[in-house]
Amino acid sequence: MATILVIGSGLGGLLAAVRAADAGHRVVLVTKSVLPESNTRYAQGGIAAALFRDDSVDAHVLDTLRAGAGLCDPAAVQVLCAEGPARVRDLIRFGVDFDRDESGVARGLEAAHSRSRVVHAGGDATGAAVEAALVATVRRRAAIEVHEHTMLVDLILDRGEVVGARMLGPNGVQFSLTADAVILATGGAGALYTHTTNPVVATGDGVAAAYRAGASVADAEFYQFHPTALAVPGTPLVSEAVRGEGAVLRDQLGERFMLTEHPDAELAPRDVVARAIARQMERQNGAPVLLDATGLGRDLLETRFPTITAACRAAGLDWAVEPIPVAPAAHYWMGGVETDTWARTSLPGLFAVGEVARTGAHGANRLASNSLLEAAVFADRAVRALGQPWPIHTHTTPTQIFDATQPADLYRPMVETALLPTDLKTLINRRQLQRLLWDCAGVHRSGTGLRSAAAILGDWSSPPATSTSVAALEDRNLLDLARLLVAAALAREESRGAHFRADFSETRLELAWSRSQSLELVPAKEAIAC
Incomplete structure (x- = not known):
């Protein structure tokens, strides 16, 4: 029996916790707010899946690839669409009561879908129905230990492997949790922008912590703005x-x-x-x-x-x-912690599921109602991959024990180092950051605006990792992620999917690739205890 630390309580985190408990593992599930609070709870449209006779997995794959604007990973898309129907049936078994009509389960049509395949619950309250059913399921599992009002601060590594996380508890005291594997399910980062459909808890904590620990992050430039x-x-x-x-x-x-x-x-x-x-x-x-x-x-x-x-x-x-x-x-971040089709990141012991992950299934622009589906499919696969050999990644991981809660001089950026100066002076102001990204890295972008944003972000400093304030630690994460997003947007000199630049308004075929960003961790002079 292994100890599995699941961080986040949306669909991905809750389903991973249930699956891991049912597989015989001890599960520690932590969430920054109360258990039912997450992006999942606010999802309206539904879940897209090829469940009906006039639909097919191949049709769903084609629609997803088309929406992804040439940047989807075909293998990830195939997994998503092929395993999606079974995961929807799992949700039904866990108590999600999808709406019905005279033909059976009701379905709707959404933008860029060639078929009516989106199932929904409570009309436009699908996320709330899914969240309620899975929260009830979690509470019935004795093997799941739940910690509410507990925030991820940083990941803890031992010889390049993730072995736990540093947390901020409800009493304002930081503490460590150790585990045999960590599953990140912390959601997106809508708080980067002035206008967002996300709840206030969506501050990108998991992506920021994984990046600081040296995990590969990809497609940070692709943030989807819901039209309405x-x-x-x-x-x-x-x-x-x-x-x-x-x-x-x-x-x-x-x-x-x-x-x-x-x-x-x-x-x-x-x-x-x-x-x-x-x-x-x-x-x-x-x-x-x-x-x-x-x-x-x-x-x-x-x-x-x-x-x-x-x-x-x-x-x-x-x-x-x-x-x-x-x-x-x-609305939704297509970028995130880079994973394979089993939700494994570039750091052994660390999985990522849901919006925190960049699986490659969404490419440059997520197809409507594929988000809850992705969370369910890859949460299930993460648990099935527990205990399996970790794949070898192309870039090296740290070999020394590293605890990212230690001072920032223990690591240095490999990319866009100019955006992360060492002589930071002005403490981040969240509202100013949100306005800056909305104006310079929002729906419309340009090189001039992005370079201006980079310069301003480079002059701001983060609160310390030792802070006992949730808001301060969130600001630290938002500044890291804003720099990542702006750097990636500057590097992509084209317009593709959700990324549009006025100075490079055309899509360039030769740029149909994903940009990975990671930190090279500089070894500490002495090993840091975990």
Whole structure:
């Protein structure tokens, strides 16, 4: 029996914990907030899977590859789509009650899908239904020890292998947890941006910790902006499924503008729609565009989309009788900790599942409703890979014992070192960082803006790793990740998927590769105890 440390309590973390416990392992599950709080909880659209007779794995693979803009790993996509149906059936066995109609399990059509294959629960509350079912399942497993309000600070390595993590407990005291394997499931980093659909806990803790420990991080430049967040405080998500049901986008004059942007109009891939909305907003002096769902009828809107209906009402809007204002918001990070098709990272002992991982399944632009599917598929595979030999990676890992909670002079960047100066002076300000990335590394980018952002980020310093403040440790992570993202965006001199540069507006065939970034850890003069 091994001890498995699972960090994060979204679909990926919860399913990994359950699977590991059922395989006979002792599981320690930690989460920064309460157990049900995660990005999963807020997912609306559903889960895409080839479950129906008029669909196929091959069709789902093709749609995923097309959306990924030439940067998907075909092997990862095949795994995702081939194993997806079985994982959806697992969720049903764990208690997820997907919506039904006269034909059985109900399904919807979303942007860039060639088939109606997206299953949903509670109308537009799929994530909440999945989270509730898996939380209940975790609580029924005696082998799972749960620590809430416990934040990942850094990973602990021994001779190049991850052997645990440094944590900040609810009492404000840092402590270490050791394990035979660590599964990162900490989600994304929407807090990098001023406008995001993510909850406040999404500060990229897992990607930052893995990067500092020397793990390979890839595709950091590819951040997906959901085209339609409600343009009110809090930017609640308005699911792609609304447009799948027939809602359309209009400018301030009431005219549809997507008809001239793409053959699929409102059902074009997310990056296309987000950029088109951003351009239209520029023509309107920054005013949001309008999502017109009035043709769907009140009954369908309230039954199929109760969460969005409630958000509209809270904002004083009635979307059954009038179009609602929408604008893009940071939604999902295609980049992350680089893994193979078994969720193994470049550091032995460290797995990554869900949004924290870069599996290669999403490429440069994730297909709608593939995110929960990816978390389920690769969480299952991570547990099946426990105890198996670790693959040999092309870049070397540290050979000395290394604890990333120690001073920063124990490591140095291998790439874009100019962005990480040693004489940092100004302490990071989160709101300024978010505004900077929104303006310079958001939906539209340019070399000039990115270089300006790099210079500003280079002048900021992080709070110390020894801090006992959750907010300070999150700021430390956000600064590391902002530098990674900007460096990667500068290096990719083309436009592809979610990454658009005004100075390199075309896609270049020779750049159909993923950029990996990692730290070369400089050995400490003496071994550091774990």
